[in-house]
Amino acid sequence: MALLEIHDLRAAYGHVPILHKIDMHVEQGEFVGVLGHNGMGKTTLLRAIMGFVTTKGGRIVYQDQEIQRLPTYRRARMGMSLVPQGREIFPNLTVLENLTVGILGKKGSLDRIDEMLEYFPRLRPLLDRRGGALSGGEQQILAIARCLCNHPSLILLDEPTEGVQPSIIHEISEVLQKLQGQQNLTIVLVEQNLEFIVGLASRIYTISRGVLDTEIPIDEIKDSAMVAEYLGFGA
């Protein structure tokens, strides 16, 4: 059963159309990638799914419920979580406070933070640091950890490797794989980093000029040259 289904979705910034007739489905426990160049609508797609870009038509069905008219916070409460491009952690809150804010309600909050620190031990010695004082990579890890604090069932990751050092990209990749395996998370990853997305996703959509135009077959995903050909990266 699909956890997320998108039918004929259209979105625009004002009068400028960005997404055209997007059709997409994500099964429970799947790791789906969306690959595309800059300005093709990847970020807008995630924002439309989360509800802070106004959609101009189409349907978004999550857990068998139409959500395209729901406000962002209601979608988040249903278990959807977005880690936005550029991290957007709260720079004046400490790492611990950033994680605490990530938990709606108080029940079991410290246990959940401890659990996250097991996955991301790099954050443990930084708990008292202001978010703004962390490196770009540490901020990215914090953003992912904070998003996980609230037990999401669907995670939308917007270019988590952008501007992040290779060692941290590797760490993020390992943790995402571990989390997906252990907690049966459903993840939609939007990326330009071919190697990163190919290493994680079990299925990839490509997006071009606001249209999801290709779904790359699973057996071809591991062949980076083939994926590059779909996108024209290798040309």
Added chain:
Amino acid sequence: MLSNISKDWLGVGFVTAIGLAVLIFVPMLFDLFEVLQMTKYVVLSLFALSLAYIWGFGGILSFGQAGFFGLGGYTFAVSAINMGQTTIPFLMAIAMCALFAAALGYFMFYGRLNDVYLGVVTLVVTLILWKLINHTAGPEFIIGKARLGGFNGVPSIPIMTLPWQPDMEMEPSQMFQYFMAILIIVYLLLHFLIKSKFGRVAISIRENEIRTSLLGYDVRLYKLWIFTIGGAIGGAAGAMWATYQTFIDPNAFSLEVSAKCLIWVMAGGVGTLFGPIVGVIALEYLSLKLGETSFLNNLIILGTILMFLVLLLPKGLFPTFRDLVIKLWQRARGGTSGERPS
């Protein structure tokens, strides 16, 4: 984690200790004029806290905080004159301003006004109230025994009595202590609120509204609560102002009062609770002293000082001083950067 908590409580404990020392010793050590002057600073500090909280910890910049100050003052005046006591009128002033803030906030936040329009709406509403109350000079504008008096104001407002003892009017020193106790309590309550989960979410909203809503928080509802709390505190300050002066006029709603409140908070330090109190005391004392001289218009001198203050110390007096002390302390210890100052 523990170190930050202890640093926070050290700071709050220090400020509270200063407050308690002031509460106990000022009436013993100073003459009547000075006690009255300091009572004024206490009332205005509470008023500044109302804006300091909503602006510094909720990101809501209100250009019309005087609206709550005036409304609280008039509510207290009218109800105290009619009831012949001050305890219930004081609570009524707080409740009225909280309700007014909740109603106004509902339309602003649920109407999704952005920050600029929010500032304009608060300003315009305050000016409307100011205009409205100015036009109540006629004899028909009477509520029970209280005449609103239009631009002449409302005289003979009862002096604050001891709680639930309507016959026991407070002496100036008692009133100072009572108001000081209220200021300390409000300061502590706000501190608890800021350190609570609610407070952290409020700061998150100040820093990034969209990000906060992505975490599942209804930003509109949080902002409404923050604005309502700020309105209630502004109303309490207005009621205290009315009983302190035993008089209130439409100037309580004026643009000047709103502007002064903004200046106190800016000069003292946005994002702190103690800073705006420092701002009130420093600027009001300066204003008083400049008023005693006659070689130049004191408003020109005050304006120039404020301009330099904003340009040279953009963080405000208190945060600049605090950061300097922390920097010197860290340099002496060879400490790390990035830890949040308490």
